[in-house]
Amino acid sequence: MKIGFVAMSGVRSCDEKLLSMGLTLPGFVERSKTIASLPSLGLLTLAGMTPKQHEVVYWEVDDLADGEAIADDLDLVVISSFTARIQDGYSVADQFLAQGTPVALGGLHVTVLPEEASQHADTIVIGEGEAVWLELLEDLAVDRLRPRYSSFDRPLFSLDDAPMPAYELLDISKYNRLTVQTTRGCPLKCEFCAASIMLTPHYKQKPIAKVLAEIDKISSIWPRPFIEFADDNSFINTRFWKKLLPQLQERRVKWFTETDISIYEDDELLHLMRNSGCAQILIGLESPSEVGLDGIELKHNRKRDWAPHYISAIQKIQSHGIRVNGCFVLGLDGHTTDVFDQVMEFAEAAELFDVQITYQTPFPGTPLYDRLEREGRLLFPGEWSRCTLFDVNFEPTHMTADELREGFYGLSKRLYSEQQTAWRRETFKEKYMRAKRQRSE
Numbered sequence: 001m002k003i004g005f006v007a008m009s010g011v012r013s014c015d016e017k018l019l020s021m022g023l024t025l026p027g028f029v030e031r032s033k034t035i036a037s038l039p040s041l042g043l044l045t046l047a048g049m050t051p052k053q054h055e056v057v058y059w060e061v062d063d064l065a066d067g068e069a070i071a072d073d074l075d076l077v078v079i080s081s082f083t084a085r086i087q088d089g090y091s092v093a094d095q096f097l098a099q100g101t102p103v104a105l106g107g108l109h110v111t112v113l114p115e116e117a118s119q120h121a122d123t124i125v126i127g128e129g130e131a132v133w134l135e136l137l138e139d140l141a142v143d144r145l146r147p148r149y150s151s152f153d154r155p156l157f158s159l160d161d162a163p164m165p166a167y168e169l170l171d172i173s174k175y176n177r178l179t180v181q182t183t184r185g186c187p188l189k190c191e192f193c194a195a196s197i198m199l200t201p202h203y204k205q206k207p208i209a210k211v212l213a214e215i216d217k218i219s220s221i222w223p224r225p226f227i228e229f230a231d232d233n234s235f236i237n238t239r240f241w242k243k244l245l246p247q248l249q250e251r252r253v254k255w256f257t258e259t260d261i262s263i264y265e266d267d268e269l270l271h272l273m274r275n276s277g278c279a280q281i282l283i284g285l286e287s288p289s290e291v292g293l294d295g296i297e298l299k300h301n302r303k304r305d306w307a308p309h310y311i312s313a314i315q316k317i318q319s320h321g322i323r324v325n326g327c328f329v330l331g332l333d334g335h336t337t338d339v340f341d342q343v344m345e346f347a348e349a350a351e352l353f354d355v356q357i358t359y360q361t362p363f364p365g366t367p368l369y370d371r372l373e374r375e376g377r378l379l380f381p382g383e384w385s386r387c388t389l390f391d392v393n394f395e396p397t398h399m400t401a402d403e404l405r406e407g408f409y410g411l412s413k414r415l416y417s418e419q420q421t422a423w424r425r426e427t428f429k430e431k432y433m434r435a436k437r438q439r440s441e
């Protein structure tokens with residue numbers, strides 16, 4: 001059989017004003033260039049475990065002018081999308097369906113809204129693809145494709161059995177980073193989280209040998225690559241990382257990942273991170289003060305508990321030469337229009353190397369979405385293209401949606417101005433050099 005994998009990539013916002021600002025603000029431009037071009041690790045993973053007798057091809061959706069040119073010789077089209085581009089995914093699916101090519105849809109959005117997705121596919125996959133993919137292919141081969149497959153009906157998929165992603169399918173010149181997943185899930189539970197906790201109830205760790213084999217495979221097609229670990233919260237198992245990091249150092253890769261702030265307590269880990277090619281870590285701080293944080297993490301209220309340590313923790317991490325990108329979610333319940341100045345002041349006080357601001361976003365399937373729906377605060381229910389993190393789609397509690405938007409524009413201009421960006425970079429370098437000198441004295 002010939003199987004076509006279609007990925008929905010690119011970075012999205014429906015907000016014309018923000019998009020036009022993004023074209024001019026240096027900090028914005030740099031970041032969107034960096035993250036805009038990443039391939040779909042989900043699809044590469046499925047392609048990698050597809051038995052060799054089948055032919056596999058991989059496309060980014062924007063490379064497909066329309067489905068016609070390629071539809072007629074495919075036995076299955078596999079489409080993966082997050083919420084923001086799901087309508088594009090459905091349009092491509094509908095084109096293939098109209099031409100008689102079977103379509104399979106899966107991913108985070110399909111997992112939470114299977115009935116909606118079913119209208120645009122012959123089969124949909126709920127949850128982790130690895131758990132059902134071979135069965136789906138076997139059923140297709142004998143013309144018995146079922147309308148739905150779910151990993152939640154099967155024994156829990158273990159990352160001990162993780163297949164090698166088919167990185168070799170990529171035209172490597174199109175990408176400036178490649179993703180490797182070391183963990184799936186997260187032990188915390190933030191009300192707004194729409195990441196891999198939707199796919200698995202447990203935090204899972206891939207064996208080191210598998211992670212290294214993936215990095216070696218990438219290095220064979222891209223010497224000294226830039227790796228983005230597609231983890232939601234990497235450093236939960238610090239023993240694992242203390243073994244992995246020296247191996248990364250040997251391989252001379254550069255890497256980026258996402259973590260909670262608890263790593264500040266572990267000097268040995270920070271030292272190993274710096275030496276192993278860590279380019280930047282992204283930390284979800286969410287709010288510059290405790291306002292908005294109380295209750296945001298539903299299991300243990302960890303984010304509220306960490307908040308008083310935020311500034312010293314960031315300074316400690318950065319003193320090891322690790323650049324922190326601090327992420328703030330604007331429009332949390334309790335945020336007033338003061339929050340924009342507070343983020344600016346926090347970023348300066350903590351001397352953050354980089355800052356990311358997004359709007360609180362109710363993604364379907366999250367506790368936040370259900371709560372805002374109950375409270376009648378969803379502004380555009382069902383308009384999934386607004387689930388970008390850069391579009392306001394709910395009514396905030398202590399300001400209007402317009403105030404939130406205007407405050408966001410103003411803060412973006414200040415944060416990503418040439419002067420602020422340069423100040424952040426210089427301050428980081430200066431402070432790191434000073435800490436390094438002090439450590440060697």
Ligand code: B12
Pocket residue numbers: 007008009010011012013035036037038039040041042043045046078079080081082083084085086104105106107108109125127128129130133179181193194195196199230231232233258363387388389390
């Ligand atoms: C890498 C990444 C990207 C890359 C994605 C490249 C790509 N085409 O996949 C880039 C930079 C392009 C990107 C863009 C965006 N992203 Co992004 N991204 C991530 C990140 C960091 C990792 C995702 C990943 O690789 N996971 C690992 C793979 C293995 O998992 P997976 O894709 O879910 O696939 C598994 C299953 O879902 C399933 N599966 C998936 N598809 C299919 C299809 C079939 C048929 C089958 C059988 C199975 C199957 O099997 C796979 C293996 O188990 C996550 C955050 C995180 N740390 O997880 C955010 C995340 C996915 N992104 C997010 C967002 C909001 C965006 C943007 C809207 C940002 C923006 N404003 O533009 C855009 C949306 C683009 C789009 N297509 O809609 C949200 C999505 C929330 C949601 N539920 O929709 C996340 C969770 C981050 C967050 N803050 O919440 N992103």
Ligand code: SF4
Pocket residue numbers: 185186187188189190192193194195197232233260284
């Ligand atoms: S810490 Fe991050 S990944 Fe974990 S639940 Fe919260 S938002 Fe999701």
